[in-house]
Amino acid sequence: MRICFVTTTPAVSIGGVENVAFNIMEQAKKAGFEVENVFAYERYKNPIASLRAYRHVEKKIRNGSFDLVHSHDNASYFLVKNGTRLPVIHTSHGTWGNYFAVMSGFRKRLFSKRSISMERLIVQYADINTSVSNYVKKSVFEQYGVKSRTIYNGVDIEKFNPMGKIHNKIPVGAWVGTNPDLKGLDIAIEAVKMLNLKLIVVGILDKNDNEVIYLGRLPPSQMSIVYKKADFLIFPSKYESHPIAPLEALASGLPLVVSSNSNVEIIKSSREGFVIDGFESENYAEAVQTIIKKWGRMSAAARKCAIKYSWKNQSKKYFRLYEKLV
Numbered sequence: 442m443r444i445c446f447v448t449t450t451p452a453v454s455i456g457g458v459e460n461v462a463f464n465i466m467e468q469a470k471k472a473g474f475e476v477e478n479v480f481a482y483e484r485y486k487n488p489i490a491s492l493r494a495y496r497h498v499e500k501k502i503r504n505g506s507f508d509l510v511h512s513h514d515n516a517s518y519f520l521v522k523n524g525t526r527l528p529v530i531h532t533s534h535g536t537w538g539n540y541f542a543v544m545s546g547f548r549k550r551l552f553s554k555r556s557i558s559m560e561r562l563i564v565q566y567a568d569i570n571t572s573v574s575n576y577v578k579k580s581v582f583e584q585y586g587v588k589s590r591t592i593y594n595g596v597d598i599e600k601f602n603p604m605g606k607i608h609n610k611i612p613v614g615a616w617v618g619t620n621p622d623l624k625g626l627d628i629a630i631e632a633v634k635m636l637n638l639k640l641i642v643v644g645i646l647d648k649n650d651n652e653v654i655y656l657g658r659l660p661p662s663q664m665s666i667v668y669k670k671a672d673f674l675i676f677p678s679k680y681e682s683h684p685i686a687p688l689e690a691l692a693s694g695l696p697l698v699v700s701s702n703s704n705v706e707i708i709k710s711s712r713e714g715f716v717i718d719g720f721e722s723e724n725y726a727e728a729v730q731t732i733i734k735k736w737g738r739m740s741a742a743a744r745k746c747a748i749k750y751s752w753k754n755q756s757k758k759y760f761r762l763y764e765k766l767v
Contacts, residue, residue, distance in 0.1 A: 442767055443475040445507040445527075447498060447517040450485075452478040454597075455661045458534045460685050461573070461594055462513050468756035474763070477505065481516040495519050502527070508767050511759070512567065515559045521566040528766040530759070531567035533589060535682035536560065536580045543623065543680045561585050569762055574683040576704040593707055595755035596688035596747050600665055603694030603744055607670050612638050612733050615671035615695070617686040618678070619644040619658070625677030625700065625720060632675060632698075632725035640675070643667055668693035673732050677720055678703045692747035696739040698728045707750055713743045 446452055452462040466476045479501050481494035499519040502510060510517065512531040521529065537556040544553075564570055564581060570589035572578035578591050614633050618624035626645065633640040634652050643664070646657040659667065668674075674690035676699040687697050687705045697714030699705045710716045715728035732739055 442508045442763060443477070443506060444469060444763065445502055445505060445510045446476060446478045447502070447510060447512045447514075447520075448478060448480045449514045449516045450483065451480050453661075457685055458513050461532070461534065462511075464595060464597065464752045465511070465756050465759055468752055469760065472756075472760060474760075477507075479505070479516075499523065509763055511763075512563060515556060515563065517563055518559045521563050528569075529567045530569045530571065530762055530766065531563055532592075533560075533564065533570065533572045533577050533581050533682075535573075535577055536584055538584050539580055539680065539682075557584075564589075568766055571759070571762070574704050574706050576706070577682045592755060592758045593750055594683050594685060594688060595750050595752035596685075596692045598692045598748055598751045601668060601689045601692035601747070602665075603669075603740070605669055606694060609639070609670075609672060612636075612672045612729075612736075613670060614638060614640045614673050614675045614729065615643065615667060615690065616640060616675055617643045617664075617667075617690075621645055623679055625679060628677040628720050628722045628725060629675040631722035632677075632729060635722065635726040636729060638729070641667060641671055664689060665693065668695055671695055672736065673698060673714070673729060675725060675729065676700065676703055676705075677717070677725060679720070681705075688747060688750065691743040694740040694744045696732045696736065696743050698725050698732065707746060708743075713739060713746045 446462050446466050448459050448462050450459055452459045454463050469476050479498055481498050495516055495518050498516050502520055510527050510529045537560050541553040564585045564587050570587055571592045572581055572589045573594050575591050578589050581587055581589050616629045640653045642655045643659055647655045668690055674695050674697050676687055678700055679702050681703040701716050701718045708714050717724050
């Protein structure tokens with residue numbers, strides 16, 4: 442079976458949507474499927490260039506002798522708009538409606554209506570819809586009237602593991618992201634400073650101080666090392682669908698302190714970490730204190746949870762859908 446994985450930018454082992462597509466593709470190759478990633482562009486330029494790139498995606502798929510299309514995001518828009526005999530599975534990694542609800546300003550005005558209308562068409566056209574969390578599943582039904590099935594994102598449990606964990610005299614937290622406002626960096630810093638602990642910040646560059654170390658953007662190969670240097674992940678994000686960083690941290694044996702808006706639905710508070718309602722830094726600090734006291738037990742639970750959601754296990758759920766359609 443020859444499968445086309447459609448993404449907006451290349452499927453690579455970094456980021457969100459592209460990371461998910463990359464890992465499913467890798468598992469598919471191991472399972473004997475023939476796969477190809479058709480993407481719109483390397484880097485975003487402007488709305489007109491995006492539409493042209495989406496037309497290029499359609500042309501490449503029609504000329505590619507594929508048996509099935511696995512769509513991620515809006516790059517498959519013209520393929521479904523103009524119709525295709527190929528079966529289409531679409532995975533919703535969130536909805537544009539939810540994303541723009543927490544955005545403001547020029548970007549929201551420029552992109553929201555077009556992005557939402559394109560997403561609606563793809564979701565309503567697809568033969569099978571999947572969602573990366575129950576939160577997304579609910580949103581897809583409420584916004585587009587389409588039922589989907591939840592398949593949680595997975596994690597590479599061989600790459601991310603607790604082996605070689607550094608044991609710190611002063612506990613160290615990790616925060617990962619490139620949007621400090623959306624992902625609550627200020628809350629994370631305040632919570633850690635309340636406890637006189639340390640925080641490693643990945644994805645943002647700023648001036649280091651006694652408590653906070655900024656590492657900037659790192660290549661994917663460095664992330665497993667970062668998690669080995671940390672004792673917990675703090676992730677007070679205002680909006681997520683089912684983020685990758687908490688899964689990587691779990692696989693590395695790090696308990697989580699995440700906001701309920703992060704939608705990390707696979708953990709249970711007081712077991713693999715804590716899910717915090719709201720964005721009061723005091724509540725995050727209190728959760729971190731409990732993790733420090735119960736770190737051994739919670740670290741083991743974190744790793745056990747991640748093993749259950751390995752990419753090998755999660756990808757098989759997609760493979761069964763492929764076989765069903767072809």
